[in-house]
Amino acid sequence: MNPLVLWFHKLGSPPYFYRFAGRWIPWLYTVALVAAAFGFYGALFTAPADYQQGDSFRIMYVHVPCAWMGLFAYLFMAANGFIALVWRIKLSETLAMASAPVGAAFTFITLVTGSLWGKPTWGTWWTWDARLTSELVLLFLYFGVIGLYHAIEDRRQAARAAAFLALVGVVNLPIVHYSVIWWNTLHQGQTVSLIGPSKIAPSMLWPLLTLAFATHIFFFASLFARARVALLELESGKEWVRALLPVTETSHD
Amino acid sequence: MKPGSTSAACLALLRRDLTLVWRRRGDALNPLLFAIIVVALFPFALGPETTVLARVAAGTIFVAVLLAMLLSLDALFRSDLEDGSLEQLVVSPHPLALLLGCKIFIHWLTTALPLIIIAPLLAQLLQLPPQVLPVLLTALALATPLLSLIGAVCVALTVGMRRSGMLLTLLVLPLIVPALIFGAGACNAAQDGFAHAAPLLWLAAWLVLSIIVAPLAAAAALKISLS
Numbered sequence: 001m002n003p004l005v006l007w008f009h010k011l012g013s014p015p016y017f018y019r020f021a022g023r024w025i026p027w028l029y030t031v032a033l034v035a036a037a038f039g040f041y042g043a044l045f046t047a048p049a050d051y052q053q054g055d056s057f058r059i060m061y062v063h064v065p066c067a068w069m070g071l072f073a074y075l076f077m078a079a080n081g082f083i084a085l086v087w088r089i090k091l092s093e094t095l096a097m098a099s100a101p102v103g104a105a106f107t108f109i110t111l112v113t114g115s116l117w118g119k120p121t122w123g124t125w126w127t128w129d130a131r132l133t134s135e136l137v138l139l140f141l142y143f144g145v146i147g148l149y150h151a152i153e154d155r156r157q158a159a160r161a162a163a164f165l166a167l168v169g170v171v172n173l174p175i176v177h178y179s180v181i182w183w184n185t186l187h188q189g190q191t192v193s194l195i196g197p198s199k200i201a202p203s204m205l206w207p208l209l210t211l212a213f214a215t216h217i218f219f220f221a222s223l224f225a226r227a228r229v230a231l232l233e234l235e236s237g238k239e240w241v242r243a244l245l246p247v248t249e250t251s252h253d
Numbered sequence: 254m255k256p257g258s259t260s261a262a263c264l265a266l267l268r269r270d271l272t273l274v275w276r277r278r279g280d281a282l283n284p285l286l287f288a289i290i291v292v293a294l295f296p297f298a299l300g301p302e303t304t305v306l307a308r309v310a311a312g313t314i315f316v317a318v319l320l321a322m323l324l325s326l327d328a329l330f331r332s333d334l335e336d337g338s339l340e341q342l343v344v345s346p347h348p349l350a351l352l353l354g355c356k357i358f359i360h361w362l363t364t365a366l367p368l369i370i371i372a373p374l375l376a377q378l379l380q381l382p383p384q385v386l387p388v389l390l391t392a393l394a395l396a397t398p399l400l401s402l403i404g405a406v407c408v409a410l411t412v413g414m415r416r417s418g419m420l421l422t423l424l425v426l427p428l429i430v431p432a433l434i435f436g437a438g439a440c441n442a443a444q445d446g447f448a449h450a451a452p453l454l455w456l457a458a459w460l461v462l463s464i465i466v467a468p469l470a471a472a473a474a475l476k477i478s479l480s
Contacts, residue, residue: 085477140427147420148410160477161410165424168406168470172428175459179431183438 012091014231015240021224028221035214042207056120061207063113065215066106070138073103073219077145078170081163091227093159094234096166097149098226102219104142111135130181137176141169155234259347263355266342270359273332284321284364285371291317292375303380310379311389311440315433317375318368318393319400325364326404327421329356330412330475339412343479353475354468357405365397388443388453392436395456399432400425402460402467409474432456 001009010016043061050057080096083089114132115125126132145162152158235241255261274281295313299305333339333356342352372393376386407424411417435452442449 137427137430140423144420144424144427147423151411151414151417151420157477157480160480161474164470164474164477165407165410168428171466172403172431175431176427179434179455183434 012089014091014094014235014238017091018228018231018240018244021228025221025224025228028217028224032214032218032221035210035217039207039210039214042210047204047207048201053121056117059113059117061211063110063117064208065212066113067110067135068212069215069219070103070107070110070135072216073099073106074138074142074166074173075170077103077163078166081166084163085160085167090156090234091231093156093163094227094230095223096163097159098223098230099219100142100145100149100162100166102222102226104139104146106215106219107135107139107142111139130183133183134177134180137180138173141166141173145169259351262345262347263351266352266355267359270356271363274359274363281363281367284325285367287324288317288321288368288375289371289378291320292378295379307380307382307444310376310381311385311444312437313379314372314375314381314389315393315396315437315440318365318372318397319429319433321368322364322397322400323404323422323425325360326401326408326425327418329360329405329408334412339475340479343475349472349475350468353405353409353471354464357401357468357471360405361398361401365393365401369393369397382444385440385443388449389440391453392439392456395453395460396432396436399456399460399463400429402463402471403428405471406467406474409471410478412475412478431459435459 011020039061043058047058049055077096077099080092080099084092084096111132114135118127119125145166148165149158149162152161232241232244292313295309296306299309330339333342343349345352369390372390373386376389381389404421404425407421407428408417410424411421414420435456439449439452439456442452
């Protein structure tokens with residue numbers, strides 16, 4: 001077998017993943033912190049103030065990466081849910097369920113920073129605009145997945161049911177998104193695009209991209225940490241978990 | 254029709270579910286009463302001015318109907334789970350999606366259709382302009398099956414839980430937002446004298462997609478829940 005494929009197959013095994021994630025978590029957190037510090041320096045000091053919004057636009061450097069991560073985490077959760085349902089891989093169930101609270105937190109931060117920015121700029125904390133509303137619906141979808149996962153006793157069955165709900169959500173997400181867009185729109189259009197030139201000055205763009213990179217790395221660090229704990233809980237009866245515990249004489253006196 | 258064939262099984266299931274609803278026809282009236290009471294609360298809260306009520310009428314009726322249906326959705330599979338017939342459906346040789354489709358159809362027929370029938374009464378209570386009524390009825394006829402179908406998928410995921418009511422609401426409502434937007438949007442457009450065909454067509458397109466996909470999804474969800 002091709003070594004990369006072999007490694008990928010090995011990664012599906014909980015003890016292997018536990019050790020792998022344990023090795024990577026400190027590095028990921030370090031990279032995320034350094035990149036975030038670098039990005040925030042750029043965002044707060046080197047990027048010029050916006051000619052219309054002044055300094056209040058700088059909240060975008062938290063808002064936009066978190067908004068991207070909210071969507072990315074949902075897609076990651078749904079992709080892992082799909083793998084978990086089709087190939088019954090235990091690790092994918094764990095990863096899908098571990099990414100739900102992280103994604104929900106990112107979505108929540110997006111909503112909070114958005115309304116903090118909206119107050120001075122639009123003059124209101126909240127408006128029923130397309131993007132705000134679909135972000136709110138996304139948060140509710142996350143809550144649904146998390147709620148369903150915690151409502152079912154059996155952990156593996158709960159993960160499969162919640163993963164299925166996440167998949168139903170993915171099918172519905174475009175419909176929800178476009179229905180909301182046609183319903184009402186005030187939020188500005190897309191300024192950063194992968195294809196073609198971005199409509200943003202380069203001096204403002206690079207901190208944004210650095211912070212987006214930092215949040216991605218942070219997402220995986222946080223995901224790995226959550227998944228490790230979840231795996232220990234799920235596999236608590238297994239030999240490899242017992243081997244991890246400090247060797248103690250089991251005495252009953 | 255040969256006994257033992259799939260169509261005979263579907264017919265038997267339809268007849269059984271209808272009989273069950275008929276035997277407990279008092280319960281079947283609850284969603285109607287709920288919708289009427291919710292609609293009747295709005296004039297108390299908003300004041301009796303005709304213009305204000307007419308402005309919010311279509312949206313209010315839509316929300317009331319969706320909530321009334323949501324209330325009854327919880328019980329979609331409950332009695333079948335308790336008496337064991339749900340497991341029989343799952344292990345039967347006939348396609349589960351088709352059988353669930355029959356159950357969803359009965360749910361729509363016994364819950365949504367009465368609500369659509371009393372919708373003109375609700376419209377009168379809230380002073381909806383008469384020319385909007387046909388649009389409202391069409392939108393309800395397209396949006397209520399969607400709620401039955403999407404709701405059935407979520408009910409299948411929560412089946413067997415003791416207190417699933419609040420959770421079910423949390424699962425269904427975000428997914429049903431487009432039905433509300435398109436349905437109430439068509440009514441508001443008609444009220445303002447704009448073209449209203451496009452949102453209705455979108456609703457219809459989504460309904461067609463859901464009729465095909467939702468029973469399959471409900472079957473898959475039920476197999477996860479009962480595994």
